[in-house]
Amino acid sequence: MRNIAVTVSYDGTDFNGFQSQPYGRTIQQEIELAIKKLTGEDLIIIGSGRTDAGVHATGQVFNFFTESAIPAERWAIALNTRLPKDIVIMDAFEVPEQFHSRRSAKRKTYRYTIDMGKFPDVFYRRYAFHHPTPLNVEAMQQGLSCLVGEHDFTSFTSIHSTKPHHVRTIYEAYFEREGQMLHMYMTGNGFLYNMIRIVMGTLLHVGHGKLKPEDMARILEGRKRSLAGPTAMPHGLMLMKVEYPEQM
Incomplete structure (x- = not known):
């Protein structure tokens, strides 16, 4: 199992915030769907924090655990082709297992x-x-x-x-x-x-x-x-x- 950390930017105008919710479009749901399309995995990403509906980001960070062998440097390109135009993956890194995008943030x-x-x-x-x-x-x-x-x-x-x-x-x-x-x-x-x-x-x-x-x-x-x-x-x-x- 690998731990991948990702930097993402998004225009929050048409989203109901970052975190998944029962109603409304969210950044987390869109990213998890893109990962499922890419690897077939049903997983939950861990955000460095929540942004409210309508709030934007140029440097949001999230991490997730995957069994995929896709090289870290390929994740950005692979996910961007499967994401809507108002979400863009900027970079991805393989990080230690204990890395947690929210708890590790300083x-x-x-x-x-x-x-x-x-x-x-x-x-x-x-x-x-x-x-x-x-x-x-x-x-x-x-x-x-x-x-x-x-x-x-x-x-x-x-x-x-x-x-x-x-x-x-x-x-x-x-x-x-x-x-x-x-x-x-x-x-x-x-x-x-x-x-x-x-x-x-x-x-x-x-x-x-x-x-x-x-x-x-x-x-x-x-x-x-x-x-x-x-x-x-x-x-x-x-x-x-x-x-x-x-x-x-």
């Missing part, structure tokens, strides 16, 4: 993109939240900096979270301008359900002057979802990279 980086233009960029419409109202980006950066470090992020996760605890570590978080696009990058050891989208929804209130930058620390310490702002739209969110202790 750092994940997400990006949330806001289109600040007066009119939306038509080519970014699936990947950026159009928000033409002026924003105080400097204040938003000050507020975002309050989240760096190890904290209990209960205020910034959905009330439907099933995690046993909400303590996470954010290693870095910053904004970057690219033309009319404003990107927020966050790197951490893990993220909670809707966490980045709630952070962005709250930061938009900071950008509008409805909240002060220092209110982000107060909201964090309050540990109540009701203290934070709304959940930002999913299509602006992208899983950029998952990092492991050793290169796969």
Whole structure:
């Protein structure tokens, strides 16, 4: 039995998230179907994490166990010919048996993109939240900096979270301008359900002057979802990279 790790990118617009569900199209189901077409195996892939409906990825990672003798370097080509056009396998590696794409992950980086233009960029419409109202980006950066470090992020996760605890570590978080696009990058050891989208929804209130930058620390310490702002739209969110202790 071999353990294969795969990096995959996908446009999440027409998916009901990464993880298999009873209803709706998911990335996991499409990939498992492609593997079955290729090898005849009924197997379950293990994702590095879940992405919600409408969320995209350039660097999602999953692994699976197979008895197929297909060389690791051939998996990407073989699967891409059997996958829909909105999922693309970028690379595949053979990894040790103990490798687990979620448990072995050490750092994940997400990006949330806001289109600040007066009119939306038509080519970014699936990947950026159009928000033409002026924003105080400097204040938003000050507020975002309050989240760096190890904290209990209960205020910034959905009330439907099933995690046993909400303590996470954010290693870095910053904004970057690219033309009319404003990107927020966050790197951490893990993220909670809707966490980045709630952070962005709250930061938009900071950008509008409805909240002060220092209110982000107060909201964090309050540990109540009701203290934070709304959940930002999913299509602006992208899983950029998952990092492991050793290169796969």
